Amino acid sequence: MDRVIGAWLQTIAIVALAPALKTGIQKLKARLQNRQGPPWRQGYSDLAKLFRKDPLRSETASWIYAAGPRTYFAAAIAASTMVPVTMAWAPLESAGGILLIVGTLALGRFALATAALDTGSPFGGMGASRDMTIAALAEPALLLGLFSSALAAGSLNVGVLVRGVLERGPSLHPSDLLAFAGLFIIVIAETGRIPVDNPATHLELTMIHEAMVLEYAGPDLALVEWASAIKELLYLTLLIDLFVPFGIASAATPAAVLAGIAAWPVKVSILAAAITIVESANAKLRLFRVPELVSVSLGLAFLALAIRFL
């Protein structure tokens, strides 16, 4: 019973702490640019403000327009119920493994991209087209990277996989490094970070994800923003689970659980800092240079599989 409650608390933690991750990245980015950055509560204040507003929708939009952000949000939460966070089991890990997680996130993306076409604004279509294109290119690299580490552990189920890695101890196989590098690129592409997409741009024509949700306002926008943050935290947690799950609580004892709760934010912060540094040190790529970046990731995933299994 404790395990079940603990497992669900992890999902609540992902959902609740996601806005803080976004603010944290903004803060660090500001520091790197010698600015002060927003206070920690900023992410929550933004969401609260948006939720308080009255919904505003286009005259041409149908129910699809309202369903898009809700499905996107629900898919992000549903996917995070299958990933262990501070304890070595997830609340719904029996539902499925990495294939189902990737599929669920694809469901959210499909819903949001479809909804973006509903207002008749060319920006929505532009963003949806670019988002779906990049996602299509990233999908093979993402799955192969995930397969490489999952096959080494002998399970596609993240919970089983984490427990297996904990039992065997660190392997430090070179293929892990390659797979990690490949997946890191994909995480940047999937979460809309520089050099693939610029989350803070003010130019609609260079936007990808932001162009897709340009027409949204009020509570609808709040759901989109929140879901994107959950997705980002989820991807980082997934990377941690696959490559460095150490410190995660494998038993339901207070000491182990506390250690798990302490280890997770530290590891997420390190990864988030890496993303911030990449974002601060690079310029955004042209859209048609993104395939090159993604093919680097695909190549790394293939190499990882080759080293491990040939």
Next chain:
Amino acid sequence: MPIALSLRLLTAALTLVLWRRAAAARLVAFSGSVLASIAIASAAIAALRTGSSEQGVLFVHRASGISLGYTIDALSAWFLLVLSLVAVPIAIFSLGYLATPHWSRRSPFIGAMFNLLMGALELVFAAGDAITFLFAWELMSLTSAALVATEHESRASRRASFLYLAMSHIGTGCLFAGFLILGSIGGSLSFSTLLSGHLASGAQRHVLFALFFTGFGVKAGIIPLHVWLPEAHPAAPTNVSALMSAVLIKSGIYGIVRVCAFGLGTPPLAWGVIVVCLGAISAVLGVLYALVQHDLKRLLAYHSIENIGIILLGLGAGMMALTYGRADVASIGIAAALYHVLNHAVFKGLLFLGAGGVVTSTGTRQIEELGGLGRRMPWTALCFLLGAMAISGLPPLNGFASEWLTFQGFLFGFRSAADPLVHFLFPIGAAMLALTTALAAACFVKAFGITFLALPRSEEAAAARESPAAMLIPQVFLAALCVALGLFPGAVVRVLGSVMGSLPGLQPPADFTRGALTIASGTPGFDRVTPLALAAALSGALAFAFLLTWRRRPAVRRVPTWGCGGELTARTEYTATAFSKPIMMIFRGVYRPTRRVDRLADVSPYFPSEVRYRSEIEPTFERYIYGPLLRAVLRVADGMKVLQAGSLHAYLAYVIALVVTLVLFIWWTA
């Protein structure tokens, strides 16, 4: 089986009798079809449940000793069940669809041909010997070609029908050759002898595989044998397109499973490799070509090629596992292929019916002229959306379940193969499958979004009306089936278990299913999926989202979309061409697009009065394979014209020469 087939013949005859009374003919044709389908389905269910096969003789020709026999074993029963499951909604849809003024006059012809085609399909799946099979196969090709040419006054229809006939006969020729070779070795034409697996050996086996794979591959639409498919499917009336895309092309898959995978003995490694490679090519190229299509029916036709590719990926993984003697892995791959046969039939049938509704109500197939139909045709839009999500492989719908199984087949094969080169085929296949599903999602965001959302792009789209109930109910049924087949994968796989049991060399893993809700991939803890759990989590999270945005009084403000300072009209909307443009640019090595922009200016070139834009992709296969082939055939035919000189004496000389040669041949061999 005999009852159902005689019902088909009777219905077809009665429909032709009622030639002048279109409404009565429709009612007879399609209610008869529904009854016959139900009879077939119950026979199929009985065969699947008991695991025994039903056999019988349909017709005996005393003088020649030729008889037409049928055998419904588990594999036949599975395909018959898929056929009936889709044929019933299509028949009901036809009642509404053919009642429209455009088709009404031709509905007796379509009704009669539809019944003949259905009978031929049922006989193809149930044939117990080569003669019955080839007879039914030919009847199937001819009736469907006749249906493709329904609108024979248009040149495009005639061309499509001719191309289809020509390609079909290349395939049928290969099948004849294959069955004759097998028959001459085995001395009997019944499938139980022909396909026992130990007739042929050595190089002969490879020749037979090549003949059968080509023959069945033409019908399945495997790239590069696919050229007829995107022409023929859109040209037919939509109810026939639905039947062709959903089930008719599966007759090729049925043949490949029955003959190539299990009828010629344990497949050597090379066969599995060929099937996987052609599957990957068909899947990726099929979806890439679909992305740049803006004709709704042609887009769906290219997606059929893609899905045939996905089926072949699972089948090829299974065949490779058969080579290695891994009965459990082979079962996963074959189950994935057969599950996807069912799923594709359901969602492609649904999507074609939706497209039929759209075309009927707007009069155009070009999605660039549509838009905003979601408000005018809400039920069609909802069903089409579910079909689009299912074909994109999104959980918890049915497309995800079979694609999940295909991935498992690959990952398992990857772990069990011994050959290092084969090792690498598996991740490549898995990557291709991932790319295919993601591109399919992009394509259906386009197809659904441009057709059903935002502002109408033409007056016809603005004046669209919802389809009548006879056309909607079948769509709702198929959409519900997409959901049910996705939520209860365990139940489907358990039914497939009896098909597995009847095929040689297969042994489903012990914990393949856990109840009706879960499928697992075989070894404990490797992977399993329970879509219903995901559906529950999704609904819970959706409820949370609605709670967050709930208002005591609904205060949604409606405002015009911001048009960047200008007026927002249908002309400023994003188009389907623009939507797929990034993918076209990225894969320009595949498409090799050419474009031409003409500016017509009156006064100054900076103020064009009219801009003409034309963009097309290179038809690679038509230009580089079929073009030279066609020219070569015509050149040979030209040379052979000398023989057909029109002189009676010459012809008599040929006959005498032939007789003399035959006599010498017999004398020499005796």
